[in-house]
Amino acid sequence: MAAGPHLSLDGKRALGPRIAAMARFLTIFIAALFAALLGCASIAAAEGKTLRMAYDADPTSLDPHEQLAGATLQLSHLVFDPLVRRRQDNTFEPRLAKSWEQIDDVTLRFHLRDGVKFHSGRELTADDVVWTFERLKKSPDFKALYEPFESAKAVDDYTVDIVTKAPYPLTLNLATYIFPMDRAFYSGTDENGRPKDAVVKHGASFASSNMSGTGPFRVTKREQGIRLELVRVGDYWDKASPGNVDKIILTPIKEPATRVAALLAGDVDFIAPVPPTDFRRLESASCCTLVTMPSTRILSFQLNQDRVAAFKDPRVRKAMSYALNRKGIAKKIMRGFATPAGQLSPEGYAGHDPELAPPHDLTKAKALMKEAGFEDGFSVTMIAPNNRYVGDARIAEAVAAMLARINIKVDLQTMPKAQYWQRFDARDGDILMIGWQSDTQDSGNFYEFLAMTPDPETGYGQYNAGAYSNPDVDRLTMQTQTMTDPAARAEVLKKIERILSEDAAMLPIQWQHLAWGSRKNVNIEPIVNAIDMPYLADLVID
């Protein structure tokens, strides 16, 4: 061990002054290099920020295909990358697919980004996309969405064709749910001999506790229900992203008041959702920012025609619609953080018709009731959840009170969502509340689930608890499924929307708003969106 210094001393003496000078220069150079490296490291450490975020519930599984739910998709956007994703203005942004082209009526070709690596170190190829697509088609939660699709084919390593059974207008919409998974990582069997790719809805599986994606973050620690820690992967492909968050600590805080207090106290940097009661408080606090945005979720009441004969009469349904003061509800109950609705499709959707303003005319409502022979009204029941949608129970109370003005006596029952869905599925109520968000981000989805004639065979009308049935709506909705000309399709969607409004098929109330809160130095405004998938990788913390 002593040989090192001895030799160098020896060499220095022997090699003469020029070499000695060079050695000195080298020493200085190496020292400078070290200093520079250290400097870089400290700069990097100063730049990489930690984000502490609190939200209402954490995902119960790490498997992106186990449940089609907000928490799952939010996590998917962190650990995986979709082929394409939504920008704030609702347009498509290339992610793992850098471009796409329509090859023929039924085929959309995606060109994949090259050099993208999974967390396992493997490179992403078209095979992974095909494998992921096939797994989606097997997932109980996703398979209905992928029903119109025939197959996915790898053309070469970086090209995938997605083929539909018939011309289909929403292929790109559904590409937002294709988060390519690491095929090799999820293949084979785990230590218990079960296949690693299995989608298990209840009970443990390999995919529910292991992950390998291409995303900006990977999970480093998970204590379910307590915290989830993620760190940024070293060599993420998206160099253009301004994001400077290196570490994310996600904590579920179930109680809204505590969530807000934790933000105000500075224990967390970012919270979602913010309860309406605390909007003003956050807005006026100097420490924090409140960001709200209309969501695409429509809150509506369905009128059960199977249980109440009067609801079969469109005049009665229209009268009820006219009796509702939706603006009043949005103003008084939602404190301005809801958009009153006269139709199902929110602004920005192809079916949205700006002409369909929320109706409110009590005189007209009373006249219609008289015309239909129900001047003296009748008694009905109403059910609504009290912990599912923002303001749900209070909105139901307000609607019941407004209906009383046209002599419809409402016996309202509100209950926790766990009990509510049982009642709703059994159609156990005369007026039933339902909130709906279109999984395809398209109007057609509203009509398929809420307005089409219920048919257990096809699944259409699954949430049409009113049993409203109109052959025109059924026919036109089916027609839009294969229309690929956006302008012509939008016309048909608008037509359906007008029919539903004319018929007062149900009583749309409002589009709910989303609300996020953050510390002042956390710039959440550019990274939140109407589908509630904050893109945390692009977040900039000052």
Added chain:
Amino acid sequence: MHTLLSILAFVAHRLVQALLVMLAILIIAFAVRESLGDPIREFTGQIVSEVERAELRKELGLDRPWHVQFADYLGRAARGDLGTSFIYKKPTVEVVLAKFPASFELVLGASLIVLLFCVPAGVYCAVRPNQLGAKLVLGLSVLGISIPVFVTGIVLISVFSVWLGWLPAFGRGDTLAIGPWKTGLLTRDGLSHLLLPALTLSSIMLPLFVRLVRSAMLGELGHDYVRTAWAKGASPLRVWIVHALRNALLPLVAVGGLQVGTLVAYTLLTETVFQWPGMGFLFLEAVTRSDIPLITTYLVLVGLLFVVVNTLVDLLSLALDPRVSLEGAR
């Protein structure tokens, strides 16, 4: 020898009682299963078809009548399998027991606060009943008992976390693992996280115990032996602490045991307000998400806990009070 045997018989008797209690809880839990909500709804997305849901329900055996499910459950329980949690995807016993240390430490913290304050305050109110201080303590205790735990928690968070910024608003902080037990009592961060929830939980018990100690002390102070002690010329402190308080503490133990149930009930609220990862929080989570196996296991284990604590309290009373007999405690 005789006493040891009778103690063993007593404990065995209580164990049988525990089994009966758990069985009764189980029967109730299974009978109300239907109305706890539909777990299938909880772990499927909104667009999943009814057919698909029915299949899942069948796979889980939830479509069978409750008594069939109950018999099945008993069969599995005999083999040590109390079901798998839907949310946590792990055996329910493991899930509940993993949350036990957090709840235990919260209850311990709250109990220490109660003990620390209730005895001095109670004794003070008894020996100086007419002083302003005593009236103030009693007044505060009325206030304490009438403010809901939930409000107390939010107010404490607003003051100490948001306004003053001294203490964290939620969670348990850093924990140290000692074997399977994760404790927050050994780290500064853990203790600072514990303080507010423990204070909140104690706010429900403290007023009750102050009043309990006070009335027990008042009762003792009127007894002949106290008058004798005064007559002997004993110092006031000796009379109050050594003579009267010793006897006054007996009801404290008995009532304290009974109050464990109340404390467990209030951990539900306290843990929810502070996002404290304990059993109470877990239970509410299980109820909102219709995790039926988890709900069932929680109820059974809490039933067991009740019987165990009551047995311990009885044994403690036996040790403290020679008038208590095991025959009576049965």
